[in-house]
Amino acid sequence: MSERACQVETTPRLAQWRIESLASYTYRKSDPFKIGLWNWYLAVEKSKQLSVKLFPEVSSLTREQPPIASFVIKVVSPSSPNCKTLIHPGIRDRQLKNSDDFVWAIDTLLPGRFIIDVEFLDLKIVPSSGGEPSSIWGSYQVAKHSAATALTTLGRMLADGIHTDITINARDGSIGSHRAVLAARSPVFRSMFSHDLKEKELSAVDICDMSFEACRAFLDFIYGNFQADEFLGHRLALLRAADKYDLSDLKEACHESLLEDIDAKNVLERLQTAHLHRLPELKSSCMRYLVAFGKINELGEDFSVFLQTADRELIAEIFQEVLAAWKGF
Secondary structure, three states: OOHHHHOEEEOOOEEEEEEOOOOOOEEEEOOOEEEOOEEEEEEEEEOOOEEEEEEEOOOHHHHHOOOEEEEEEEEEEOOOOOOEEEEOOOEEEEEOOOOOOOEEEEOOOOOOOEEEEEEEEEEEEOOOOOOOOEEOOOHHHHHHHHHHHHHHHHHHHHHOOOOOOEEEEEOOEEEEEOHHHHHHHOHHHHHHHHOOOHHHHHOEEEOOOOOHHHHHHHHHHHOOOOOHHHHHHOHHHHHHHHHHHOOHHHHHHHHHHHOOOOOOOOHHHHHHHHHHOOOHHHHHHHHHHHHHOOOHHHHOHHHHHHHHHOOHHHHHHHHHHHHHHHHHO
16 A cells, blocks of 8 residues: 555645545555644445544544534545445534544445545634634634734733833832733732722832742733743742732642642642642642652651641641551551
8 A cells, every 4th residue: 555545635624535446344544634723534444334434633632622523525436437426414513522423334335446525614613711612714713813912912011011000029120010911810909909009009019029030920921921931930939929919820820730740859848838828639749749658758857847847737737647647557
């Protein structure tokens, strides 16, 4: 079988797979081809009848936002008299996740080579925020482009200091910002600027418990200018700020990230952080690392110092975990 035997030719909405004659009891799957946001496959199986399948490639996008497809699919036999064509009645708004979601069983066995022709009439997706499905070729792309442009504009407002009207004073530096943006993202900032507090009068907010770099990362997140390295370097400071200024999305992002790389160097600090900021999943993971995996014994002096300064309630929880583990042996 040649390299081109599994290749599907495409235009933005049309896919054609040219197949040489199939032996009895044959299964063949195409190479992946891109239509819309997804990679797709066609597959044929020949036994007593011919079965044709269309399905998206397994991916995180397919799991989270599977395509809702409308299409017309045909099988064309160019070598048969009058170029015999079999046309499926058509699919409208069917969600496709795996290879069993669309199977076309054809009783007619076509001799010689044939073409599978798929014309995608529409592909819809449910927005990640929920709601009704929308076409990726219509309002979805416009909205996506509009959102990206808005985020870029906000980021430029912060980076270039365009018409700033309030100053954020960090521990070792100051950054110009915008009341409206801060108030829209944080109910705490909104309250500051809506009442006769010193921040409203002085046009400044003191965040003296954050370094300039951490404060910049905090504002970048608020303005939609997310920087991965910046975020990873200041996760604990960002978590504290998220709690203080009631940014639940930032708090959850920090929480999920802190769960990913617990080790002997950071477990005690993260355990204390989880306790202070009410993060039960992070606390449970740290406890499991220390107790279930027996890492307390490896911390030595660091654990002794931790016990001298940690919250008494947290210390009691640690010893309860240790006692429960001992009883389990």
